[in-house]
Amino acid sequence: MTGVCHEVPLRGRVLIDRAIDRTAAIVNGIAEDHLAAPTPCQGWDVRTELNHLVGGMHIFAAELTGTDPGGEHEDDWLGTDPQAAFADAARLDRAAWHRPGALETTVRLGFGAVPGPMAAVIHLTEVLVHGADLAIATAQERLVDEQDCDALLTTMRGMDFDAFRRPGMFGPELHQPTDAPAHRRLLAFLGRGLSPRRDM
Numbered sequence: 627m628t629g630v631c632h633e634v635p636l637r638g639r640v641l642i643d644r645a646i647d648r649t650a651a652i653v654n655g656i657a658e659d660h661l662a663a664p665t666p667c668q669g670w671d672v673r674t675e676l677n678h679l680v681g682g683m684h685i686f687a688a689e690l691t692g693t694d695p696g697g698e699h700e701d702d703w704l705g706t707d708p709q710a711a712f713a714d715a716a717r718l719d720r721a722a723w724h725r726p727g728a729l730e731t732t733v734r735l736g737f738g739a740v741p742g743p744m745a746a747v748i749h750l751t752e753v754l755v756h757g758a759d760l761a762i763a764t765a766q767e768r769l770v771d772e773q774d775c776d777a778l779l780t781t782m783r784g785m786d787f788d789a790f791r792r793p794g795m796f797g798p799e800l801h802q803p804t805d806a807p808a809h810r811r812l813l814a815f816l817g818r819g820l821s822p823r824r825d826m
Contacts, residue, residue, distance in 0.1 A: 639720075639723050639724055641750055641774065642719075642720070642746065642749060642750055642753065643720060643723075644774065645750055645753040645754050645757065645774065646716050646719065646720055646753060648757060648769060648770065648771045648774075649679075649712075649753050649754075649756070649757030649760070650712065650713070650716055651769050652757050652760050652761045652764070652770075653676065653708065653709055653712045653760065654709055655764060655766050655769070656672060656676070656708065656709070656760065656764050657764075660763070660764045661673040661676075663763045663764065664763065665759045665760065665762070665763040666758075666759045666762055666763070666813055666818035666819050667756075667759050667818060668797075668819060671763075672760060672763050672764060673708070675756055675759055675763075676704065676708055676712065676756075676760060677700070677702065677703050678700065678756070679712075679715075679752065679753070679756040679760075680703040680704060680708075680711050680712055680715045681695075681697065681698070681700060681701060682699060682749075682752055683715035683716065683719040683753075684696065684697070684703065684715050684718065684719075685699055686719060686722065686733065686745070686749050687715075687719045687721070687722040688722075689734060690723065690725060690728050690733065691722050691725065699736070703715070719749075723746070728742060729742035729743055729746060730742050731745075733745035750778070751778065754771070754775060754778060754812075755812070755813065755816060755818075757770065758770050758775065758812065761809070762809075762810075762813075767807070770807070770809040772808040772809060773808070775807075775809040775811075775812045776808035776811075776812075778812060779808060779811055779812040779815055782812075782815060783815070791817070796816045797816070797817025798817050799814065799815050799816075799817060800814040800815075800817055800818070800819070801814065802814035802815075
């Protein structure tokens with residue numbers, strides 16, 4: 627993801643902040659009966675994907691601050707109040723990225739250590755993509771930031787992305803019309819199935 631790594635430092639933390647804010651609005655619209663709904667991320671329902679996102683935010687925050695995240699990535703982070711769990715993770719995550727020197731920190735992820743700018747881009751991708759997945763699964767696509775999704779997709783198309791297309795990360799690109807909303811084209815590029823829920 628080298629090509630995009632220069633964007634986050636140049637535009638500051640505003641990209642991550644905006645992604646967190648947009649995803650928070652989506653999470654706040656998730657009702658209890660949405661939690662078992664399937665998402666575009668194959669094999670994951672809304673609760674599983676939201677839990678994965680919240681766990682990842684805790685882990686990123688812990689890596690940036692040199693603290694213990696308090697659990698493993700796929701532990702149960704949501705408890706009985708998914709919205710409160712996301713809000714707490716978002717607060718820690720935002721504060722960690724705003725610490726002086728955050729972008730100079732080496733972040734250890736599941737596949738290895740990466741420099742701060744690349745970690746920021748990976749995290750931005752996580753928040754935007756999982757937010758879009760959750761929006762589709764819960765009929766809240768109007769809340770997705772199309773401009774940021776389009777910018778991320780443009781960057782990904784301009785790089786050698788095949789290295790990231792492996793099990794557990796991203797699958798082969800799926801077809802999506804060129805006039806589809808940016809978030810749907812982004813998810814299709816990443817191999818996400820895109821059938822929305824229509825029963826709400």
